[in-house]
Amino acid sequence: MSINISDVSFSYDAGPRVLEHFSLSPVPGSVTVICGASGSGKSTALQLINGLIPHFHKGELEGSVTVEGVDVSSAPITSSGKRCATVFQNPRTQFFTTEVSSELAFSGENYGIDPQEIERRSAQALKEVGIEDLASRALSALSGGQMQKVACAQACAQETPILLFDEPTSNLDPVAIDEFAQLLQRLKSAGKTTIIVEHRLYFLKDVADDVILVADGEISQRFSAEEFFRMEDSTRRDLGLRTLETPVFHPGSVPPVSKRGLHIARLRARYGSREVLDLKDIFFPAGQVTALVGPNGAGKTTLARTLCGLHPQEKGSAVLLDGVELNPKQRLRRSFLVMQDVHRQLFSDSAADEVGDPTLLAQVDLSEVAERHPQSLSGGQKQRLVIATALGRDTDVFFFDEPTSGVDYRHLVSISAQLRALAAKGKVVVVISHDPEFLAQCCDTAITLEPLTLHQPAEAAPTGDTSASSSLDSPAHYS
Structure with a gap:
């Protein structure tokens, strides 16, 4: 379950450096949060771990990335799916079938897993995420938030030791966010190594172990979760981070119908x-x-x-x-x-x-x-x-x-x-x-x-x- 990103610099083809001297070795079984400004390289860091860089996204890569002792750049990308599962920022881009239950079975079928085991994993994943009612639904008929839940279930169904989440709550309602936090706790208790890229941070207060702040492709600060969530509000704003407390919205009353x-x-x-x-x-x-x-x-x-x-x-x-x-x-x-x-x-x-x-x-x-x-x-x-x-x-x-x-x-x-x-x-x-x-x-x-x-x-x-x-x-x- 070990991940070791050592002094990595990366630029996409003919582009500027996206990561500079990036190093990360999360403790196995821990939850690591990566935060920072839009475009700072957070998603790129996840793609180093799941092998999309350099096998799918080409570019200039320096440094080394190993996952469970395997050099990601030299190992075939087909082997990556046995080590880690990813929930992408836009879940539509990771679906290969047209229906929820088929999507949950897709990875296992590709790896030749026994059909009964696939069925067990799928049923367990639907239960873990709380979407049993969506099992027979067409993916095209789901809301954005429901698609994110399916993507989370898909990742759980792979039963990999490592889970990567890229903005997994961006389309979720408050109740679903609470449920996702509970899911993270269960994954942590099961010994999974989890890395989450997020702008919303408050719900991770009792889940995270470490927090990494990325700026312009480099790790600018590292915090324990206890240090991070004790941060003064003024410091948090200066760092460009979202609230660390549960946000509340108190709307005014809707005006009566008028011509304007x-x-x-x-x-x-x-x-x-x-x-x-x-x-x-x-x-x-x-x-x-x-x-x-x-x-x-x-x-x-x-x-x-x-x-x-x-x-x-x-x-x-x-x-x-x-x-x-x-x-x-x-x-x-x-x-x-x-x-x-x-x-x-x-x-x-x-x-x-x-x-x-x-x-x-x-x-x-x-x-x-x-x-x-x-x-x-x-x-x-x-x-x-x-x-x-x-x-x-x-x-x-x-x-x-x-x-x-x-x-x-x-x-x-x-x-x-x-x-x-x-x-x-x-x-x-x-x-x-x-x-x-x-x-x-x-x-x-x-x-x-x-x-x-x-x-x-x-x-x-x-x-x-x-x-x-x-x-x-x-x-x-x-x-």
């Missing part, structure tokens, strides 16, 4: 024969930032997609903007959605071409990567790049779906300011998020969607960015 804003008089939507939305009298005021919250799978992303005209609405639906009813095509022209999976919104060969206006890159602190290919950026940088694209759009309604996944504290504050500036211009700004630290920074009011399962036949949703997994058969709850 987006009003859902009635909205119904379905996937095939499965009804997924049935809502009445929801109002998103212009000039304010409204949080759209609720548990994973409640239909928040589906609601945003339908309001933007990206998902069909049922007959009888009526949505008004500034008192005027608009059909889906009209709403599509007057709205912009920053998706949960921003990879779907990156089309150009450079960050500069993606946004067109260099001042927009400066607003989201991306000027230094202007000539980089968008897909070469870190998860947090991609998130900010699409937000910059949104800021350049002259439209009336903005939806931001989990805009702080993969984002550090400094950029969380910056994004909050940008959204408030949009609202100050009289725009309708709606934020879908499970991040109370972020919501407390930028949101004025909140609307909560509560799921209601109607036991309709499960059907796969389109492969677009959707959070529909259960139906809403009553007006939204206002909080």
Whole structure:
């Protein structure tokens, strides 16, 4: 279960150094947290351990990486899956099948494990993560948070001695985050060696053993968990880290329906024969930032997609903007959605071409990567790049779906300011998020969607960015 990264420097092909003299040897059976600014090299460190560097991501590698005594660079990458399992920052990129139970069985089948053993591992993993109800579901019909849970179950099903997690809570609701912390405790008790790359830190207070702070590709500070979580709040902010205490969001009351804003008089939507939305009298005021919250799978992303005209609405639906009813095509022209999976919104060969206006890159602190290919950026940088694209759009309604996944504290504050500036211009700004630290920074009011399962036949949703997994058969709850 030993991991030894010794004096590693790495740069992707023809690019700048991403890691500099990086060394890490976590204690076997411990939980190590790696934190630091977006783009500092945290995910790259995980890819050294699981063999994606240098076998998949090519570049210039100096130093050595051994896992359980095996030189990762010379061993075949197929052997890596027997030593460690990884939950990626974007779980969609690690799925190979179309259905949850098949996905959990995939690794074992590739290694020729006995079918009964695969079935046992899969059942145990579903139970560990608490998603037995998702076993027969299509992956394309899951919300982002549910996909993260499946990815965690997939990693557990491999029963490797080492587990690597890259931003595993970015799309999880608060209850699911607590459940994930409990899962980490169980893995630790079972003797697993665990490394977690995270921006959200508070939930790791009673789980972590060591914390590594990475800055510009180098380990700038090392802490025991006890030292780290005793850190003064001012020091934590100076280091650009998220809160170390459980964040709380206290939204104001939702204003009454008026002509200035987006009003859902009635909205119904379905996937095939499965009804997924049935809502009445929801109002998103212009000039304010409204949080759209609720548990994973409640239909928040589906609601945003339908309001933007990206998902069909049922007959009888009526949505008004500034008192005027608009059909889906009209709403599509007057709205912009920053998706949960921003990879779907990156089309150009450079960050500069993606946004067109260099001042927009400066607003989201991306000027230094202007000539980089968008897909070469870190998860947090991609998130900010699409937000910059949104800021350049002259439209009336903005939806931001989990805009702080993969984002550090400094950029969380910056994004909050940008959204408030949009609202100050009289725009309708709606934020879908499970991040109370972020919501407390930028949101004025909140609307909560509560799921209601109607036991309709499960059907796969389109492969677009959707959070529909259960139906809403009553007006939204206002909080």
